[in-house]
Amino acid sequence: MSSTPKPSVDPDREARRLSRRGFAVWGTAVAAATAAWFATPTRDAAGRLSGTLRRSLWWNERLARAGFRRSSRSPEFPRSAARMPITNGMVGLMNPIDLDAWRLRVVGAGGDAAARVFTLDAIRALPAVERVVELICVEGWSVPVHWSGVRLIDLAARTGLAARDGRPFDPDDPPPASALFDYVALSTPDRQYYVGLDAASALHPQTLLGLGMDGKPLALVNGAPLRAVVPVKYGFKSLKRLGRIEFTDRRPADFWCEKGYDWYAGL
Numbered sequence: 001m002s003s004t005p006k007p008s009v010d011p012d013r014e015a016r017r018l019s020r021r022g023f024a025v026w027g028t029a030v031a032a033a034t035a036a037w038f039a040t041p042t043r044d045a046a047g048r049l050s051g052t053l054r055r056s057l058w059w060n061e062r063l064a065r066a067g068f069r070r071s072s073r074s075p076e077f078p079r080s081a082a083r084m085p086i087t088n089g090m091v092g093l094m095n096p097i098d099l100d101a102w103r104l105r106v107v108g109a110g111g112d113a114a115a116r117v118f119t120l121d122a123i124r125a126l127p128a129v130e131r132v133v134e135l136i137c138v139e140g141w142s143v144p145v146h147w148s149g150v151r152l153i154d155l156a157a158r159t160g161l162a163a164r165d166g167r168p169f170d171p172d173d174p175p176p177a178s179a180l181f182d183y184v185a186l187s188t189p190d191r192q193y194y195v196g197l198d199a200a201s202a203l204h205p206q207t208l209l210g211l212g213m214d215g216k217p218l219a220l221v222n223g224a225p226l227r228a229v230v231p232v233k234y235g236f237k238s239l240k241r242l243g244r245i246e247f248t249d250r251r252p253a254d255f256w257c258e259k260g261y262d263w264y265a266g267l
């Protein structure tokens with residue numbers, strides 16, 4: 001004859017105790033999440049997006065930045081897969097440009113007073129790279145493009161302009177993020193088009209200063225003489241007709257972000 005073992009605790013009392021504890025834990029978590037939500041900055045695209053959407057974008061960016069690694073790569077394609085993209089976006093390309101007088105101005109440690117100026121030949125003197133990566137436009141098309149150019153990190157490292165102390169560093173073994181400026185601002189010579197990048201994306205090994213497309217020098221409509229190529233971001237960050245680069249700790253303004261797009265725009 002077996003007797004039912006006596007429970008060591010009274011199940012009803014235990015259930016009540018657990019649900020009280022559950023309520024305390026979940027209640028605290030919900031309150032903390034709510035507080036975090038309403039404390040979330042909504043600085044970007046002020047007035048254009050709802051507070052809810054801006055808060056979601058802020059949290060998306062936090063998660064994406066936490067997961068972003070130098071070693072994460074945008075997919076690369078064989079040369080045979082490359083095509084010419086749809087020419088898209090002419091903001092900042094409407095003023096006449098004298099290609100012989102063109103210079104790239106780079107501002108970093110020391111500010112504007114210590115800005116460095118580069119000719120196209122000085123850019124071409126950096127190690128040449130070619131890549132076939134996708135240009136992905138938020139308007140709903142994407143195409144693998146064959147780019148030639150130089151890595152932005154090679155310019156940033158050799159000049160030291162990306163480092164807070166202004167010291168040059170090894171592009172293949174960069175110092176920790178805390179030694180570098182947080183952001184990079186890019187703009188056209190007339191400053192009509194401008195984009196902001198987080199430093200990790202700007203100094204990512206796939207991010208280029210593009211000199212050519214499809215094996216030929218860039219056409220004016222594609223950003224001659226020099227453009228940004230940022231494969232880890234949507235196409236609107238790949239600024240054409242680069243005139244100025246600034247390494248900064250202030251989050252830069254971004255043309256499309258002011259019209260309501262996500263500032264981070266990571267892929």
Ligand SMILES: Nc1nc2c(c(=O)[nH]1)N[C@H]1C(S)=C(S)[C@@H](COP(=O)(O)O)O[C@H]1N2
Nearest residue numbers: 085087088089090091137193235236238240
């Ligand atoms: N100066 C400038 N750069 C720009 C734009 C622009 O309007 N002005 N448009 C962007 C957008 S939205 C895309 S998708 C790509 C398109 O590059 P492509 O015209 O070479 O195909 O350029 C980006 N760079």
Ligand SMILES: [Mo]
Nearest residue numbers: 137138235236
């Ligand atoms: Mo785009």
